[in-house]
Amino acid sequence: MRGDIPYGVRMVLLAVLALSSVVVLVNQDPPHRDAEELISDLRAGNVTKVVYDRDWPAYGTLTWSGGPLSWSQARFDEPGDVWDHRTAELVPAALERRQGAFLARVRAVAAPSVEIVLSEGSGWSGPGGLVGSPAYARWWGPFAPVATAAEVLAWLLMLTRRDHRYAGRWAWFWMFLAGGSLAYVLLEPRPLWRGPYGTPAERTRLDGTRGFVLALTVMFGMGMVNALS
Structure with a gap:
């Protein structure tokens, strides 16, 4: 060239x-905290945005922000009932119940200004993980x-x-x-x-x-x- x-x-x-x-x-690797701390942060008015993956808490992430460069990530604690241990397949009903119950608690204490977003993945990234x-x-x-x-x-x-x-x-x-x-x-x-x-x-x-x-x-x-x- x-x-x-x-x-x-x-x-x-x-x-x-x-x-x-x-x-x-x-902000590449937000500090891991207990998911219950999100509820506490919401009650204290310290959260501006919550982002959860479609399949959380089976896998994926739940993150929340106190500012553009201040994020926390829920510590991974997989519930035992979201997987069928005989077939090793995800149980959609159990996942929906678990996720729905937690998000209902989030919405109950979140201020109207808090943005709650469903993420389809871990973020925009380039080919092969070399970029993004x-x-x-x-x-x-x-x-x-x-x-x-x-x-x-x-x-x-x-x-x-x-x-x-x-x-x-x-x-x-x-x-x-x-x-x-x-x-x-x-x-x-x-x-x-x-x-x-x-x-x-x-x-x-x-x-x-x-x-x-x-x-x-x-x-x-x-x-x-x-x-x-």
């Missing part, structure tokens, strides 16, 4: 990816396809262009798996802070091996931070 990426396009792409990174960092995050839709529904499209575009640019300056394609591939799309748009093929016409000096690019090690280090560090938080 030849020709420079328009500077304005890179700026917009960077802004979307930066925002999506913040959303994922803050349920956190996008939790933050703001229309943002999910925009953020995922930005990720897909960054992947396409990385895979099809040959003018990488800081790292080779394989290095960027591994770094993308560790969330490197934001860094790619910021740096390639020239750093955004140099403006649309600045040309930095040539430099030795990271190869695939060093890119893999760097990505592995980043993922290990993020895992340690999550484990300690």
